[in-house]
Amino acid sequence: MNSGDALRVIIILSDGIRGHVNQSRGVAYWLSRLTGAEILESEVPLLTGAAKARAKAASRVLAGGTRRDARDWLAASDGDALIRRVGQWFAERNVQEGAGSVLIISAGSTAAPYNIALGYIWRCACATVMTPSAIGTEPFDFAIVPEHDCPERKPNIFVTLGSPNYVIKERLKKEAQALLSEHPSAAREKWSILVGGDDANYSVTPQWVKRRLGQILNLAQHSGADIFITTSRRTSAAAEKVVRTLAQHSHAVKYLLVASEDEFNPIPAMLGFSTEVFCxxxxxxxxxxxxxxxxxxxxxxxDHKGGVKGLLQRATAALVNAGALPPSALWGIPKFDLVFDHFARNGSLVEYSDWMRLRRESAEPRGEGDGPAEEFNEAKRAAKWIYDNWK
Structure with missing residues (x-):
């Protein structure tokens, strides 16, 4: 990093989606550790309906636009308050336009055009996590893109395995102690279950919850293990209801957080004491x-969503496996399976069926600290890359 243009301020633009915000926070945290930069955070306007569609279509001009284009787009996309907020932050910190001491970072497509537009106006560096759908990665100084998106190898792109995140290992024990003080467990084995939800490819149905979660809870009771569960915002109300019912009737369940009812993120605390983590x-x-x-x-x-879409995904995967198409052609479920295969080869992931087999064969259950020996921290790696390439 050029000491004459040291990074002083990191601005996180949030779209309100916890997974996106945590990716940005993770990179910002480690970059701040390297530079001492202050981290500030602001939500972008959350447009809906026709206004959202118009803003997305109009944002394409930002890919090769000017400061005037940026101002016009922000004015039409409810961004005036955001401009004033950032301007006030800069004035309070005596940050000059174009000083080379500010990075704006965002994750996902909603915040990306606000990121680039502010970068044009204040002449500061911009970073995106993931590939924004409308404007792509080209306008950004730094783009942090997962390997399963098969990004082009360009100087402004850093490729990650999986997602960067805001899990800081040195904090986990403290967060674990706080959660266990409210929900004590003396069990030797503590299992955490992280339940997701429905999206374009997957479905966590009430039937699936009853079958798979019920099986794990029964096994926990016979093994003397305590269970800690969290759902996600994508978990359907019907699936949540079954999770809650199962938890109420299982003596093994010591903690349940339903994400639609509580903003608290218990995952770091759960990672601080778990002997097994199911995802x-x-x-x-x-x-x-x-x-x-x-x-x-x-x-x-x-459960996987079927229909024509599922057939096309599998057909594409077959053509890729046969060498008729490049890996970049993969989409949907086969694309994400690449990530899981990579983790499995590194010993960082095991399929549930294999876990059951290994458990039957092992005389001793796993304990805390029995995870992968090699550190995995893509947020930290991405932050070091930005630091090394900061001008």
Whole structure:
């Protein structure tokens, strides 16, 4: 990093989606550790309906636009208050336009155009986590893109395995103690279950919850293990109801957080004391957080959405396996399976069926600290890359 243009301020733009915000926070945290930069955070306007569609279509001009284009787009996309807020932050810190001491970072597509537009106006560096759908990675100084998106190899792109996240291992024990003080457990084995939800490819149905979660709870009771469960915002109300019912009738369950009812994120605390962590396959984020926390993830396969879309995904995968198409052609479930295969080869992930077999064969259950020996922290790696390439 050029000492004359040292990074002083990191601005996180949030779209309100916890998984996206945690990816940005993770990179910002480690970059701040390297530079001492102050971290500030602001939500972008959350447009809906026709206004959202218009803003997305109009944002394409930002890919090769000017400061005037940026101002016009922000004015049309309810961004005036955001401009004033950032301007006030800069004035309070005596940050000059174009000083080379500010990085704006965001994750996902909603916040990306606000990121680039503010970068044009204040002449500061911009970073994106994931590939924004409308404007792509080209306008960004730094783009942190997962390997399963098969990004082009360009100087402004850093490729990650899975997702960067805000799991800080040195904090986990303290957070674990806080949670266990309210929900004590004397069991030798403590299992955490991270339940995701429905999206374009996967479905966590009430039937699946009753079958798979019920099986794990029965096994826990026979093994003397205590169970800690969290759902996600994508968990359907019907699936939540079954989770709650199962938890109420199982003596093994010591803790349940239903994400639709509570903003608290218990995952870091759960990672601080768990001997096993089960993750549903719909969330690469949860799997990545688990492995970053030093655990082997036990992957719970869920229901796959079928129809023509599922057939096309499988057909594409067959053509890729036959060498008729490049890996970048993969989409949907086969694309995410690449991530899980990579983790499995590194010993960081095991399929639930294999976990059951290994448990039957092992005389001793796993304990805390029995996760992968090699550190996995993509947020930390991405932050070091930005630091090394800061001009």
């Amino acid at each position: 549903t396959e719909d969330s690469v984020n949860m799997v990545s957080e688990t492995i970053t926390g030093g655990h082997r993830a036990v992957l719970l396969r869920v």
